[in-house]
Amino acid sequence: MAENIWVxxxxxxxxxxxxxxxxxxxxxTASIExxxxxxxxxxxxxVMGMGNMFQAMxxxxxxxQQQIGQTGIPxxxxxxxxxxxxxxxxxVHLSILAGEADMGIAVGCEQMGKMGLLxxxxxxxxxxxxxxxxxxxxxxxGAEGILGTTLMPGVFAQAGQEYAYExxxxxxxxxxxxxxxxxxxxxxxxLAQYQKKFSLEEIMNARMxxxxxxxxMCCPTGDGAAAVVLVSESKLKTLSLEQQRRAVKxxxxxxxxxxxxxxxxxxxxxxTLTRNAAKVxxxxxxxxPKDLDxxxxxxxxxxxxxxxxxxxxxxxxxxxxxxxxxxxxxRDSPGVTVNASGGLLSKGHPIGMTGVAGVFEITTQLRGExxxxxxxxxxxxxxxxxxxGSSCGIHILEKSAx
Amino acid sequence: xxxxxPMVDYLVLDGDPHxxxxxxxxxxxxxxxxxxxCAHCSGIKFVPRDLKTTGVVRSFSIIYQAxxxxxxxxxxxxxxxxxxxxxxxxxxxxDPDPATVALGMKVKMTTFVSGTDDExxxxxxxxxxxxx
Numbered sequence: 001m002a003e004n005i006w007v008x009x010x011x012x013x014x015x016x017x018x019x020x021x022x023x024x025x026x027x028x029t030a031s032i033e034x035x036x037x038x039x040x041x042x043x044x045x046x047v048m049g050m051g052n053m054f055q056a057m058x059x060x061x062x063x064x065q066q067q068i069g070q071t072g073i074p075x076x077x078x079x080x081x082x083x084x085x086x087x088x089x090x091x092v093h094l095s096i097l098a099g100e101a102d103m104g105i106a107v108g109c110e111q112m113g114k115m116g117l118l119x120x121x122x123x124x125x126x127x128x129x130x131x132x133x134x135x136x137x138x139x140x141x142g143a144e145g146i147l148g149t150t151l152m153p154g155v156f157a158q159a160g161q162e163y164a165y166e167x168x169x170x171x172x173x174x175x176x177x178x179x180x181x182x183x184x185x186x187x188x189x190x191l192a193q194y195q196k197k198f199s200l201e202e203i204m205n206a207r208m209x210x211x212x213x214x215x216x217m218c219c220p221t222g223d224g225a226a227a228v229v230l231v232s233e234s235k236l237k238t239l240s241l242e243q244q245r246r247a248v249k250x251x252x253x254x255x256x257x258x259x260x261x262x263x264x265x266x267x268x269x270x271x272t273l274t275r276n277a278a279k280v281x282x283x284x285x286x287x288x289p290k291d292l293d294x295x296x297x298x299x300x301x302x303x304x305x306x307x308x309x310x311x312x313x314x315x316x317x318x319x320x321x322x323x324x325x326x327x328x329x330x331r332d333s334p335g336v337t338v339n340a341s342g343g344l345l346s347k348g349h350p351i352g353m354t355g356v357a358g359v360f361e362i363t364t365q366l367r368g369e370x371x372x373x374x375x376x377x378x379x380x381x382x383x384x385x386x387x388x389g390s391s392c393g394i395h396i397l398e399k400s401a402x
Numbered sequence: 403x404x405x406x407x408p409m410v411d412y413l414v415l416d417g418d419p420h421x422x423x424x425x426x427x428x429x430x431x432x433x434x435x436x437x438x439x440c441a442h443c444s445g446i447k448f449v450p451r452d453l454k455t456t457g458v459v460r461s462f463s464i465i466y467q468a469x470x471x472x473x474x475x476x477x478x479x480x481x482x483x484x485x486x487x488x489x490x491x492x493x494x495x496x497d498p499d500p501a502t503v504a505l506g507m508k509v510k511m512t513t514f515v516s517g518t519d520d521e522x523x524x525x526x527x528x529x530x531x532x533x534x
Binding site (some may be wrong): 131139140142144146147148154157159173213305 | 408432
């Protein structure tokens with residue numbers, strides 16, 4: 001049996017827009033704070049996982065080390081869409097699991113500014129414009145808006161509407177209730193990009209982006225970085241009692257990609273890979289969804305969160321609409337709290353940062369250090385992300401004695 | 403009449419316009435793109451398969467904020483094609499209103515000119531419209 005791996009330190013910057021800093025500043029800040037939180041230094045790190053999406057060719061892991069400590073350790077610069085940060089955590093986890101390191105740091109960072117709608121990209125313009133079939137679909141022109149949409153708000157709107165088609169009790173109002181909850185939760189989180197409460201009416205009457213997602217049902221673009229220091233259990237036992245007391249056990253670290261499904265080529269399937277990852281994660285952790293006190297799941301759009309109630313087994317099969325209607329995922333309701341941080345909808349979603357920020361949030365909650373947003377008595381939590389393409393990362397963390 | 407070219411190579415314009423898929427000879431999985439092998443069973447042999455032109459709206463979104471140059475609002479949809487296959491396309495000839503567009507509604511394929519190049523050649527795209 002492989003030994004357990006623990007989170008020794010965690011930190012994240014507030015998510016906002018940082019016009020006077022670059023992404024190296026943000027990643028360095030989070031890394032220095034996570035190392036200090038762990039009570040260790042770069043000299044103790046034997047591996048670095050660096051997650052970033054939009055500057056993935058820049059060798060950011062090395063650039064950050066050039067700012068905070070160049071020790072010659074292996075750096076894995078990783079990119080996996082919105083699961084990029086979780087992949088960085090998973091990479092460090094694997095290195096420790098393989099016995100090649102007993103301590104390492106995983107960093108996720110992104111600087112997006114006001115990037116606008118995200119999607120696979122637009123069309124190029126030739127000097128003289130003569131149609132010629134190109135690419136794998138023999139296209140003569142860009143298809144966005146002509147053959148449906150591939151921009152994120154519409155893609156995730158359609159994912160939610162597909163759930164509504166297959167299951168009863170789900171409509172615009174249920175999706176809007178997700179945003180009502182997450183924005184309400186964000187008011188307690190000073191690290192969130194937006195901390196503004198909205199009524200259900202305000203959300204439903206807000207400017208429509210892609211029905212049924214109105215503006216407050218879509219996550220913002222923003223800047224930020226998060227970092228976590230992981231340690232093997234045998235190494236942890238050599239550290240101070242205070243370090244051991246604050247460490248949080250990783251009961252499962254899982255990464256999946258999307259298996260073939262019939263409609264996957266035209267409508268990305270965000271469900272099957274999440275279900276597969278959850279199944280493996282629950283098995284590895286030896287727990288079930290009923291044991292979770294809190295979940296940080298991938299609410300890039302309000303429609304997405306509703307799907308994952310079902311995918312992660314938080315509600316009865318087909319019962320995501322009834323689950324949100326009952327108020328169950330709210331922080332003041334008994335049972336699991338979903339997105340106590342405010343979720344991506346209000347905390348923000350700097351792409352490469354997000355997977356690490358989720359692990360930071362669960363770690364902070366299980367340590368009892370979450371301040372106003374603390375979920376009292378939380379002992380088991382899950383961080384879930386999904387990136388289109390597709391990748392799903394799930395980490396289950398537990399408060400435990402080393 | 404101007405010369406016309408299908409906007410994508412899986413749209414057949416001759417006769418009754420319809421979509422054609424690459425069907426895996428081993429498992430029957432359908433694909434619209436150029437294939438190296440089957441994503442479902444890894445088989446390497448494909449046969450062309452003509453798809454029907456009617457279907458059911460499995461999902462849709464009404465897009466109000468779009469890419470530059472795309473008129474809004476418009477309806478993007480996922481259509482389950484009768485007899486097999488699924489495709490993403492716009493729904494035309496319908497009021498782009500959630501009170502009008504319905505999950506499960508029956509639709510049929512239609513074509514329209516989506517652009518014209520500098521030599522006057524028209525690109526023809528496909529979409530769906532209410533079946534009755």
